[in-house]
Amino acid sequence: MPPAEGAADALRQLGWSPFFEAQLDAREHDETVPGRVFAVARSGVTVRTAAGSVDLPLGGRWFQYPPEDRPTIGDWVLLDRAGTVIERLLERKSVLKRVAAGRDWEVQLIAANVDTVFLVTACNDEFNASRLERYLALAVDAGVEPVVVLTKSDLADDVDPFVDTVRALKRDVPVEVVDARDPATLEGVRSWCRAGQTVALLGSSGVGKSTLVNSLSGDTVQLTREAREDDAKGRHTTTGRSLHVLPGGGLLVDNPGMRELGLADVDAGALFDDVAALAAECRFRDCRHEAEPGCAVQAAIADGRLDPRRLDSYRKLARDDARQSESTAQSRARFRAFGKKIRQVKKDRDERKG
Numbered sequence: 001m002p003p004a005e006g007a008a009d010a011l012r013q014l015g016w017s018p019f020f021e022a023q024l025d026a027r028e029h030d031e032t033v034p035g036r037v038f039a040v041a042r043s044g045v046t047v048r049t050a051a052g053s054v055d056l057p058l059g060g061r062w063f064q065y066p067p068e069d070r071p072t073i074g075d076w077v078l079l080d081r082a083g084t085v086i087e088r089l090l091e092r093k094s095v096l097k098r099v100a101a102g103r104d105w106e107v108q109l110i111a112a113n114v115d116t117v118f119l120v121t122a123c124n125d126e127f128n129a130s131r132l133e134r135y136l137a138l139a140v141d142a143g144v145e146p147v148v149v150l151t152k153s154d155l156a157d158d159v160d161p162f163v164d165t166v167r168a169l170k171r172d173v174p175v176e177v178v179d180a181r182d183p184a185t186l187e188g189v190r191s192w193c194r195a196g197q198t199v200a201l202l203g204s205s206g207v208g209k210s211t212l213v214n215s216l217s218g219d220t221v222q223l224t225r226e227a228r229e230d231d232a233k234g235r236h237t238t239t240g241r242s243l244h245v246l247p248g249g250g251l252l253v254d255n256p257g258m259r260e261l262g263l264a265d266v267d268a269g270a271l272f273d274d275v276a277a278l279a280a281e282c283r284f285r286d287c288r289h290e291a292e293p294g295c296a297v298q299a300a301i302a303d304g305r306l307d308p309r310r311l312d313s314y315r316k317l318a319r320d321d322a323r324q325s326e327s328t329a330q331s332r333a334r335f336r337a338f339g340k341k342i343r344q345v346k347k348d349r350d351e352r353k354g
């Protein structure tokens with residue numbers, strides 16, 4: 001096999017597809033090396049190319065861009081011919097993100113170019129319909145297919161109520177019921193992990209994300225919490241994001257458990273189509289569905305057609321959305337000011353030179 005063909009094969013194994021290929025111009029096609037971001041550190045990234053893996057620093061120019069425009073795990077980048085500099089970040093097929101509740105609401109990227117997201121939750125006290133609803137919203141909004149993976153089925157007397165609750169949130173969502181420690185229960189899960197497919201695992205700490213990664217890998221590639229520490233609540237075993245290639249093909253992004261899931265720019269209507277359809281019937285266009293006359297949403301709650309919890313969740317999403325839009329505007333203003341400052345510094349320097 002000519003080496004070029006071998007390289008193309010190796011790239012496909014990493015998730016390369018015509019969507020990315022089509023973004024290269026003739027020069028880039030001849031002179032650059034595509035690679036996928038496998039790990040992200042504070043000042044650099046690990047990039048996997050057809051030839052192998054390299055650690056590259058992220059030059060200062062990347063930090064002039066908003067965090068959303070910097071390489072994140074799963075991204076495809078073009079390296080110079082020598083493979084030492086990142087020339088360009090390719091357009092993403094999809095990106096999972098959230099807003100992190102820090103000092104201000106900053107957008108945090110979870111993973112890029114993901115085909116499927118496993119929303120991992122356990123068949124025990126950890127299971128929470130409202131939280132799962134938010135995870136579903138995150139996936140739907142990113143245009144990534146969600147699959148709900150219910151772990152710890154071995155600890156539940158009856159898994160049906162969990163499955164039914166998931167289906168009530170989103171009728172057609174695939175649900176896989178597993179013991180994450182037991183590879184024999186993972187046939188269904190494996191069907192989403194075919195060669196070249198990228199799957200991200202999301203869910204609270206301790207639900208078994210890393211255990212799943214290990215069982216699917218057939219090897220201990222990730223640390224998992226010791227069984228006897230099972231009560232050590234609030235501790236995260238996985239602390240960083242990482243991308244893993246499975247022996248049978250498929251790529252998995254393991255993530256640390258999330259304590260809180262702030263949603264970035266989510267269109268609440270997409271997931272809450274039941275609420276949205278009712279809201280369209282309200283007498284007033286700006287109905288807040290509180291005590292307005294002719295409110296179709298309150299009417300549906302009153303006669304039991306709508307679970308009031310759905311309205312609460314819908315409201316919570318809409319609130320996050322408003323807060324997020326505000327902070328995006330603030331951060332744009334910040335970056336504009338920064339750009340202006342750079343131009344001023346350059347001008348001063350050029351004037352001194354001239």
Ligand SMILES: Nc1nc2c(ncn2[C@@H]2O[C@H](COP(=O)(O)OP(=O)(O)OP(=O)(O)O)[C@@H](O)[C@H]2O)c(=O)[nH]1
Pocket residue numbers: 151152153154155178179180181203204205206207208209210211212223224225226227228230235236237238239255256257258
């Ligand atoms: N009985 C049972 N235990 C499980 C199952 N899945 C995971 N566990 C156990 O649950 C504990 C936590 O699993 P981890 O894989 O470390 O959880 P995690 O989701 O990666 O947690 P973080 O990395 O903190 O986000 C470990 O002791 C696992 O052995 C399961 O399906 N059944």
Ligand SMILES: [Mg+2]
Pocket residue numbers: 209210211223224237238255256257
């Ligand atoms: Mg983990």
Ligand SMILES: [Zn+2]
Pocket residue numbers: 279282287288289290292294295296297298
């Ligand atoms: Zn209303």
